[in-house]
Amino acid sequence: MLMLLDRVLDGLIRYGDVTLIDADGNTHRYGGRPFTDVPLEHRPGPVTLRLTDKALHRRLVTNPALAFGEGYMNGGIEIDQGTLRDTLNCLMFNMYRGDGHWLLEFQSRVNGGLRWMHQNNPVHVARKNVAHHYDLSGELYDLFLDVDRQYSCAYFPTGTESLDVAQEAKKRHIAAKLLLEPGMRVLDIGCGWGGMALYLAREFGVHVTGVTLSTEQLTVARRRANEEGLDAQVTFHLLDYRLVEDSFDRIVSVGMFEHVGASHYDEFFEKVRALLKPDGVALLHTIGRPDPPGGTNPWIRKYIFPGGYSPALSETMAAVERQGLIGCDVEMLRLHYALTLRHWSERFAANREKAKALYDERFCRMWEFYLLASEMAFRHESHMIFQIQLARHQEAVPLTRDYITEFEKRVPLRLQQAEDAAKAKVAAAAEGAAEASAKVKTPV
CATH class of the missing domain: 3.40.50.150 (Vaccinia Virus protein VP39)
Structure with missing residues (x-):
């Protein structure tokens, strides 16, 4: 199952810099393409994720949309480098603007087909x-x-x-x-x-x-x-x-x-x-x-x-x-x-x-x-x-x-x-303090 997870992630994560340390201690690297069409302030930094629960090797393949959130909630996924914002930004960019993956697309279709029951x-x-x-x-x-x-x-x-x-x-x-x-x-x-x-x-x-x-x-x-x-x-x-x-x-x-x-x-x-x-x-x-x-x-x-x-x-x-x-x-x-x-x-x-x-x-x-x-x-x-x-x-x-x-x-x-008035009041006070300071004579 770990080999299948590696193949899924390798096909999914084409952009950014993501390192995964699996529950057996093995390190995997994904991504490489730059976020060229993403504004600089929204570009995620490098991310290193550590799995502490071996069950996630299987669950991240069979039900990733549920397993990833649960893994983070329960501490089975730890972030060694970067932030949760970087992580979700990078992963969701790849999911919806990258090349996708047939397994995730299949699971999405099944989920959509069952919406009559969920809703x-x-x-x-x-x-x-x-x-x-x-x-x-x-x-x-x-x-x-x-x-x-x-x-x-x-x-x-x-x-x-x-x-x-x-x-x-x-x-x-x-x-x-x-x-x-x-x-x-x-x-x-x-x-x-x-x-x-x-x-x-x-x-x-x-x-x-x-x-x-x-x-x-x-x-x-x-x-x-x-x-x-x-x-x-x-x-x-x-x-x-x-x-x-x-x-x-x-x-x-x-x-x-x-x-x-x-x-x-x-x-x-x-x-x-x-x-x-x-x-x-x-x-x-x-x-x-x-x-x-x-x-x-x-x-x-x-x-x-x-x-x-x-x-x-x-x-x-x-x-x-x-x-x-x-x-x-x-x-x-x-x-x-x-x-x-x-x-x-x-x-x-x-x-x-x-x-x-x-x-x-x-x-x-x-x-x-x-x-x-x-x-x-x-x-x-x-x-x-x-x-x-x-x-x-x-x-x-x-x-x-x-x-x-x-x-x-x-x-x-x-x-x-109200906010503009408060800002103007602060600015006026600062200006007044600056003028008062300028009038103070330097001692000889």
Whole structure:
């Protein structure tokens, strides 16, 4: 089996500099080609991996996507040279831009063929899957998310924004596409900790109903609404979207569609249409894939998002069409999630000891693997965000997209203003100190 593993890796890793020390102490070298088409700041350095578990000789051949993550989590794979970022950057670059390997391609096809089973999410299963991830300690999420606990892709107009500003920009960008007016009734499907619902109510005077399947998120969202005095405008419920019975002027769903499952897409959009008023507008913000439908990485499916799946645009829009909805606008946000995940992983690393105190070392290794592997998926697999604006009637939105840009010019980013003011204050203080120093006479 060790000989087969060596052949697989030799065929797969053509770029970079990777050394593997197997569990028997033998050293293997792979790669050699330079990363000529990768920006310098994203090029991984040399990597040396050490296997401490002989079972990985077999498992890395028979189920590499699951075995590598588990091997790192459990300490069966140690990194002697380089970092986990270097490792995943190099390996995923080779997997998705290199020559590939027939065994990995075969396993990917099998995984995609079984997705009907992996993504079966009836109401009771959906609640269990959500609890697996979102009912973790709230303290954990405070270690790496922004101040508003936005656990979805941020929006970087220039790419240089702080995480907090980029998350506010995301909320503003979505609000622009919702064409809100005071007094409108809005449904937030998968409301998380309430940040989007509270933002829309606070800034635009709408009434928002948020639904979630996470008890932890519900508790936080309700507390936040109470603290902000928005109880009369915002209500949160522990409820599956399929059980909502009402009608709404606007519907928004951010980072929830990935948990629906491809076999439930028609059910999802049928419900959106039923809940949306005839002249209403809906906005779907979801992770997506630019290639044909497939499956979910086995490690991510087992440890991070059971029942989760990144949809292809083709299968999403096919379901939209079947349910009689009109796709008014489709925007692809490329690399925005890679930037978001970079912020998250750096924040988690800075607070790793606190996370370890909450859980343990194995959990920390799992979480850092999840954040970094996800970032590399958005860099190398070309995963991206789809923002799909939907309506029941063609005249529900303006003829051109100019209204989005005009809205964003009119509505300021308060956090950006606060950060700019703070920077200006620091700069002014520094300038004043320099002037004072210059006036001091040198003693004779």
